[in-house]
Amino acid sequence: MLVSVPTKNDINSAYERIKPFIHQTPVLTSKLLNNRFNSELLFKCENFQKAGSFKSRGAVNAISLLPKAILKKGVATHSSGNFAQALARAASILNVPSFIVMPENAPQVKVEAVREYCGNITFCKPTLSAREETLEKVIEKTGASEIHPYDNYDIIAGQGTSTLELCRDYPNIDTILCPVGGGGLISGTALSAAYFGKGIEVIGCEPIGADDAFKSLRAGKIIPSIFPITIADGLLTSLGERNFPIIQKYVSDIVTVSEDSMLEAMQLVYERMKIVIEPSSAVPLAALIENKIDVRNRKVGIILSGGNVELAKISF
Amino acid sequence: MLVSVPTKNDINSAYERIKPFIHQTPVLTSKLLNNRFNSELLFKCENFQKAGSFKSRGAVNAISLLPKAILKKGVATHSSGNFAQALARAASILNVPSFIVMPENAPQVKVEAVREYCGNITFCKPTLSAREETLEKVIEKTGASEIHPYDNYDIIAGQGTSTLELCRDYPNIDTILCPVGGGGLISGTALSAAYFGKGIEVIGCEPIGADDAFKSLRAGKIIPSIFPITIADGLLTSLGERNFPIIQKYVSDIVTVSEDSMLEAMQLVYERMKIVIEPSSAVPLAALIENKIDVRNRKVGIILSGGNVELAKISF
Numbered sequence: 185m186l187v188s189v190p191t192k193n194d195i196n197s198a199y200e201r202i203k204p205f206i207h208q209t210p211v212l213t214s215k216l217l218n219n220r221f222n223s224e225l226l227f228k229c230e231n232f233q234k235a236g237s238f239k240s241r242g243a244v245n246a247i248s249l250l251p252k253a254i255l256k257k258g259v260a261t262h263s264s265g266n267f268a269q270a271l272a273r274a275a276s277i278l279n280v281p282s283f284i285v286m287p288e289n290a291p292q293v294k295v296e297a298v299r300e301y302c303g304n305i306t307f308c309k310p311t312l313s314a315r316e317e318t319l320e321k322v323i324e325k326t327g328a329s330e331i332h333p334y335d336n337y338d339i340i341a342g343q344g345t346s347t348l349e350l351c352r353d354y355p356n357i358d359t360i361l362c363p364v365g366g367g368g369l370i371s372g373t374a375l376s377a378a379y380f381g382k383g384i385e386v387i388g389c390e391p392i393g394a395d396d397a398f399k400s401l402r403a404g405k406i407i408p409s410i411f412p413i414t415i416a417d418g419l420l421t422s423l424g425e426r427n428f429p430i431i432q433k434y435v436s437d438i439v440t441v442s443e444d445s446m447l448e449a450m451q452l453v454y455e456r457m458k459i460v461i462e463p464s465s466a467v468p469l470a471a472l473i474e475n476k477i478d479v480r481n482r483k484v485g486i487i488l489s490g491g492n493v494e495l496a497k498i499s500f
Numbered sequence: 501m502l503v504s505v506p507t508k509n510d511i512n513s514a515y516e517r518i519k520p521f522i523h524q525t526p527v528l529t530s531k532l533l534n535n536r537f538n539s540e541l542l543f544k545c546e547n548f549q550k551a552g553s554f555k556s557r558g559a560v561n562a563i564s565l566l567p568k569a570i571l572k573k574g575v576a577t578h579s580s581g582n583f584a585q586a587l588a589r590a591a592s593i594l595n596v597p598s599f600i601v602m603p604e605n606a607p608q609v610k611v612e613a614v615r616e617y618c619g620n621i622t623f624c625k626p627t628l629s630a631r632e633e634t635l636e637k638v639i640e641k642t643g644a645s646e647i648h649p650y651d652n653y654d655i656i657a658g659q660g661t662s663t664l665e666l667c668r669d670y671p672n673i674d675t676i677l678c679p680v681g682g683g684g685l686i687s688g689t690a691l692s693a694a695y696f697g698k699g700i701e702v703i704g705c706e707p708i709g710a711d712d713a714f715k716s717l718r719a720g721k722i723i724p725s726i727f728p729i730t731i732a733d734g735l736l737t738s739l740g741e742r743n744f745p746i747i748q749k750y751v752s753d754i755v756t757v758s759e760d761s762m763l764e765a766m767q768l769v770y771e772r773m774k775i776v777i778e779p780s781s782a783v784p785l786a787a788l789i790e791n792k793i794d795v796r797n798r799k800v801g802i803i804l805s806g807g808n809v810e811l812a813k814i815s816f
Contacts, residue, residue, distance in 0.1 A: 216616070231774045293771065300532070451811060455609065458547045458807035460774040491774035495767060495816040 185249045186337035189430060190344065192379035195372070198341040199348050202244040205277055207233050208349055214457050221472050223479040226357065227453075228350050231461050231491025235297070237418075238346050238369055238489050239270035239333070245342030246331050247274045255280050258328040262308075262315040264290040265418055266490050267333035272303030283328050285319045287311075291494050334368025335424030344372030350485050351380035358482040361468035363489050364388040364397040364438060365419035367427025373487060374434035384485075387477055388431065388438040389467040391415075391446065396422045398438040401431065415443055415497070418464035418490060439477060445470035451500050453488075462493040501565045502653035505746060506660065508695035511688070514657040515664050518560040521593055523549050524665055530773050537788050539795040542673065543769075544666050547777050547807025551613070553734075554662050554685055554805050555586035555649070561658030562647050563590045571596050574644040578624075578631040580606040581734055582806050583649035588619030599644050601635045603627075607810050650684030651740030660688030666801050667696035674798040677784035679805050680704040680713040680754060681735040683743025689803060690750035700801075703793055704747065704754040705783040707731075707762065712738045714754040717747065731759055731813070734780035734806060755793060761786035767816050769804075778809040 186194060212227045230238040247259055258281035261271050268284045275282035284303045286295060287310035298305055308318035323330055333339065346369075347360060360377050362370045370388045377384040390398050394412035400423055408422035423431070431438075449469035453461050465488040471477050502510055528543045546554040563575055574597035577587050584600045591598035600619045602611060603626035614621055624634035639646055649655065662685075663676060676693050678686045686704045693700040706714050710728035716739055724738035739747070747754075765785035769777050781804040787793050 236774065454776045454811055455809070458552065458776040460770045460776055493771070495770055499815070500811040 186341060188337065190337055190341035190375055194341045195344045195348055195376055195379060198245045199345040201248050202241055202342060202345065205234070205244045205274070206240055209233055209346065211350065211353060212457055212459065216456050217452065221479055223481060224483045226350070226354055226483065226485045227457070228346055228485055228487050229459065230346055231459060231465060231488050233490070235266070235269040235273045235301070236490055236492040237266040237270065238343055238487070239266045240273060241345050242339035242342030242368060242372070243267065243270040243274040243331070244277070246336060246338040247278055249338050250329055254329055258282055258326060259331050260319060260323050260326065260328040261285070261331050261333060262319045263333060265294060266492055268294065268303065269297045269301065269492070271331060272298045272301035275303070276301045281328070283322045283326055285315055285322060287315060293494060294492065332424070334366035334421070335426050337426060339368050340372045340375070340426065340430070342372070343369045344376040346487060347373045347376035347485070348380050351376065354483065354485065355382070356483055357381055357384055357485045359385045359387065359479060360485040360487065361387050361389055361471065361477065362487045363416070363419055363464050363467040364390045365464065366421035367397065367423045367431055369487065369489060370435060371427040371430035374430060378434050385436045386434060388435050389471045390438055390440050391419055391467060392440040392442055394419050395440045397431065398440050400428060401435070401438050416446060416464040416467060418462060419467070439471050441467055441470035441474055441476065445473045447500065448473055450498070460491045460493060461488050462490045465489045465491070502657060504653065506653055506657035506691055510657045511660045511664055511692055511695060514561045514654070515661040517564050518557055518658060518661065521550070521560045521590070522556055525549055525662065527666065527669060528773055528775065532772050533768065537795055539797060540799045542666065542670055542799065542801045543773070544662055544801055544803050545775065546662055547775060547781060547804050549806070551582070551585040551589045551617070552806055552808040553582040553586065554659055554803070555582045556589060557661050558655035558658030558684060558688070559583065559586040559590040559647070560593070562652060562654040563594055565654050566645055570645055574598055574642060575647050576635060576639050576642065576644040577601070577647050577649060578635045579649060581610060582808055584610065584619065585613045585617065585808070587647060588614045588617035591619070592617045597644070599638045599642055601631055601638060603631065609810060610808065648740070650682035650737070651742050653742060655684050656688045656691070656742065656746070658688065659685045660692040662803060663689045663692035663801070664696050667692060667700070670799065670801065671698070672799055673697055673700055673801045675701045675703065675795060676801040676803065677703050677705055677787065677793065678803045679732070679735055679780050679783040680706045681780065682737035683713065683739045683747055685803065685805060686751060687743040687746035690746060694750050701752045702750060704751050705787045706754055706756050707735055707783060708756040708758055710735050711756045713747065714756050716744060717751070717754050732762060732780040732783060734778060735783070755787050757783055757786035757790055757792065761789045763816065764789055766814070776807045776809060777804050778806045781805045781807070
């Protein structure tokens with residue numbers, strides 16, 4: 185279990201550790217999108233990852249590192265989203281119980297997914313304090329270990345393995361664009377870009393309605409989102425304490441995008457690439473649509489973070 | 501140019517001919533869907549094919565076989581859908597003009613796609629007679645050769661190459677499920693299954709609102725759809741004269757499905773497999789949802805025919 189910022193060796197070790205339990209996700213390209221943005225776009229498809237998002241990487245890594253005596257009591261978290269599924273799946277692989285606190289308004293499809301992976305769900309009111317209190321009670325009762333979805337170095341090292349794969353397969357990437365929520369993905373991405381790439385610029389992309397990372401980077405301190413509103417339900421969380429310093433050191437910039445651009449980007453990916461992504465994954469392409477980042481003549485990795493979307497809530 | 505039912509050798513030749521110009525499409529699987537239907541489902545992803553559907557296979561094959569003197573005057577067809585794009589693309593590859601008659605109510609996204617491939621579009625009223633008359637005039641003026649989208653042996657041989665790939669990569673398939681429109685895909689599929697498989701049963705799947713193949717197979721003669729209504733816009737056409745006898749000889753059965761089941765099947769594929777398919781592609785899985793076909797403990801190829809969908813028209 186890591187107690188400081190993951191090194192190159194830590195991310196390499198994480199990769200070897202989780203490799204048997206995750207997909208090496210494909211990289212897709214689109215001539216049409218390359219022409220439109222006058223660059224070479226490399227879409228890293230974590231939407232095809234196990235449990236439907238990059239979260240499986242960190243979850244498997246973090247759980248695998250728990251001492252056996254602790255692990256057997258299980259793991260716990262509160263999540264309405266992708267981390268719930270990823271943790272439940274990771275626990276089921278290692279044959280230990282998982283305890284997931286979910287808000288009672290969590291989407292049915294996500295509740296079902298957690299159940300498929302044999303997660304023990306406790307429902308609570310949909311507030312952060314109710315979630316935290318309920319989780320505390322669950323942990324008291326079960327003795328399970330809490331795994332934080334992003335403010336955790338083992339999680340960060342695991343999320344970095346996606347960009348490890350990307351840099352290994354495409355050694356000359358100039359820029360990587362990555363969505364920003366709590367900062368687990370982008371901090372791992374930025375570390376891997378620094379360790380495994382050659383002078384890669386990493387840019388975070390955030391919905392304007394949940395722009396805490398944008399503000400925090402400019403203020404030099406964490407400024408949490410108070411009432412974040414965006415269809416990108418994976419990006420509502422605010423930056424974690426372990427994530428922010430990594431972002432300060434390794435991320436070149438954070439840009440923000442509108443909801444309309446996100447929808448346009450989603451539609452482009454669905455219609456042109458024929459793949460399903462969740463709104464959070466559309467944020468980097470939305471930044472290109474808004475001309476927020478100059479990628480002309482550059483080789484650009486774009487992390488498609490996940491594909492767990494409630495289709496009924498999306499109208500194109 | 502073939503003048504009779506394609507032989508095994510004809511389909512092999514078609515494959516060698518078109519291989520440089522098409523994708524060898526991937527086969528995807530889903531544990532969840534395998535468990536649900538208690539079978540091994542192999543999804544042949546023609547939604548990832550060039551120009552977004554299997555139609556590229558037949559179009560490239562048919563055009564490549566035209567004598568050069570004829571070819572240079574170009575090719576023509578009337579189509580509101582996937583064949584328009586596929587033919588325009590195939591013509592652009594061979595550097596010859598394409599003339600596409602499209603109904604004035606054709607979806608904007610499909611019009612744009614044809615334009616991207618440099619197709620010359622002539623719009624007409626959205627009736628079959630207007631389409632045929634306009635096409636006749638275009639051909640008179642340009643000297644272009646009409647390529648029928650399905651009632652053409654070279655097209656049939658080309659469409660069969662998808663199942664050639666499938667049988668080569670999965671030699672022990674028991675059953676292949678395939679959507680039925682004009683019959684180009686299923687006649688090619690059934691021939692390839694007979695030539696390259698081992699006792700494969702081929703079953704056609706049709707929307708109940710466009711069930712001409714279902715009725716025709718039972719009546720022993722072609723019974724065209726009069727007012728077909730279905731969201732599966734690729735399946736509105738009625739069987740072609742060259743297609744029907746092949747279906748009679750090589751297809752075991754045709755089953756029909758409801759619109760609701762198609763939508764449910766589409767949603768399953770989007771949410772679970774994270775890929776975008778058009779409604780026509782959802783018909784075989786809809787047949788499994790309706791328990792129309794017993795696939796228990798069988799290895800089942802499912803042809804996902806295309807991915808060109810107007811997302812605005814789909815509401816899950």
